[in-house]
Amino acid sequence: MSQRLRTVLATLGTLAGIGLVAAVAVIFLGVFNTSARWTEPRIVAEAIHQVFESSVRRRAPPPSEVPDLDQPGLVELGARHFDAACRGCHAVPGEERTATIRAMEPPPPHITEAVAGWTPAELHQIVWAGVHFSGMPAWPSAREDGIWPVVAYLSAVQQGLTPETQAGLTATPQVEGPEGAGYCAGCHDGRLPHVPHLSILPEAYLASALQQYRDGRRQSGIMAHAASAVPEDALPALATWLARQPAPQPAGDFALAQEGAALARAGTGDVPACTACHGPGTSAGAREGEDAEEFPPLAGQDRAYLQDQLLAWREGGRGGGALAPLMQAAARDLTDADIAALADYYAGLAPEAAR
Incomplete structure (x- = not known):
């Protein structure tokens, strides 16, 4: 061996x-x-933040996906x-963070500071991945x-959302x-698109869905938080209350409803027609017991929500x-x-047709 x-x-x-x-x-x-x-020394903090910025920008989805x-x-x-879910750490426009939150290391930035300089795709990456x-x-x-x-919402904050x-x-x-009824009604009072009308769904289906969100079998970041924010023993009473709210008014005609009707009635060798399980008419949507936990009626459901779920x-990624x-x-x-087309068809039906 050489020296x-x-x-x-x-x-x-x-x-x-x-x-x-x-x-x-x-x-x-x-x-x-x-x-x-x-x-930590300022140079270390700045280096860590630069690593964070570079990581987010490298992994953010392309603008075409926004x-x-x-x-x-x-x-x-x-x-x-x-x-x-987030106000406790980041506050909202017109509100200050508490002294306890400001004492965290690193301190969560106020929401107006946190959103500055990021594109929508980058904000998506931050919310999706979190910050190690x-x-x-x-x-x-x-x-x-x-x-x-x-x-x-974060983009609206960027644009100067007022406290009012x-x-x-x-x-x-x-x-x-x-x-929890008021908390649920904030989104599920029938006003918001992308949110299901719960009053057209069977009580057993709602109770099962809430439990699935809570234990992770059914996927939704918003509903996972919502179902865990209410005591588990309160979920059955919530399901009963939600199912007994007034049904929404029919949404009217949609451009692709006829095409959707044909698709809904056309099954294949592998799967039954949509109408066989979800109505309208004689359907599993009208069943009770265990079937009601699996086959929700779709007539009168929010169009944007139906599209989101089918996608x-x-x-x-949905689970259930x-x-x-x-x-x-x-x-x-x-x-x-x-x-x-399917979303147009079912959203245009009167909710009673599926009961």
Whole structure:
């Protein structure tokens, strides 16, 4: 062995020994200060933030995947979720963070600061992925489509959302009902697109869906939070109350309703027709007991919500009960045009037709 090789090996061994000693000191001797009272040097903080910015911009979806954020109801839906899930750390326009939140290390930025300088696609990535080594969690669902309402709201904050508008977006309806009724009615009072009309759904289906959201079998970041924000023993009473609310008014005619009607009645060798399980007429939507937990009636349902769900079934991200694979198979070969037509058809039916 040459002298040069001996020197190289000795150097590597020394470095390895130093690294081992340092690791032992950090892990077992408490040398590194993990206290939130310790603030890293500014150059370190700036380097970490640069890494964060570069990571977000590298992984953000392409601009072509950003939907129309001006769709009716999208900002309010996002505002209501932010109010329930994120306000505690980031506050809202016109509101200050508490002293406790400001004492976090690193402190969560005020929402008006947090959104500055980011594109909608980058905001989507931040909400989806969260921020490691901070208190910012990842989106609590495998489905990403529910993030876009939040992005629509954050974009509105970028554009100068006023405290007065904020208060109007997130006001809790005053309703008579069980615990959590006002919270649920904020989104499910029949006004917002992309949100299902719950009064047309069987009580058993609603109770099952709430439990599936709570335990993660059915995917939705917004509903995962909502179902976990209400005590589990309150869910059956909520399902009963929601199912007994007034049915929505028929939405009227839609351009693709006739095409959707033909699609809804056309089954295949692998899956039955939509109408066989979801109505209208003699359908599983009118069944009771266990079937009601799996086959919701669709007549009169919100058009945008139907589209969202069919897209999620097609992409395999929705989840649900024991018959979820049947819906995944039914939606797998649907085109965007097919989904639009089916949504038009069912949204244009009177809700009573499915009962």
